[in-house]
Amino acid sequence: MTYEEAVxxxxxxxxxxxxxxxxxxxxxxxxxxxxxxxxxxxxxxELVPKSTSSKRVIKESVDVAxxxxxxxxxxxxxxxxxxxxxxxxxxxxx
Numbered sequence: 001m002t003y004e005e006a007v008x009x010x011x012x013x014x015x016x017x018x019x020x021x022x023x024x025x026x027x028x029x030x031x032x033x034x035x036x037x038x039x040x041x042x043x044x045x046e047l048v049p050k051s052t053s054s055k056r057v058i059k060e061s062v063d064v065a066x067x068x069x070x071x072x073x074x075x076x077x078x079x080x081x082x083x084x085x086x087x088x089x090x091x092x093x094x
Contacts, residue, residue, distance in 0.1 A: 010065070013058060032074065035067050036064065036071065046060050
């Protein structure tokens with residue numbers, strides 16, 4: 001698999017999970033890093049037993065990547081568009 005193919009494959013998984021998790025929003029921007037760390041811990045717990053299914057490892061890896069992407073976008077002032085009408089992926093306190 002080429003790097004480009006791998007990024008496309010992983011990106012498709014990221015989009016699928018973002019669409020599935022749209023109901024969990026809004027995400028508080030101030031909590032993005034905390035959420036990223038929580039997902040990283042979940043990923044680590046899937047890697048430790050070595051018997052974990054690849055589906056669980058992929059899902060947790062994608063969760064980490066999605067939060068990392070949201071942090072990167074926020075750092076340059078880009079907000080995500082709603083996944084569906086009436087959905088606001090982010091909100092800020094005050």
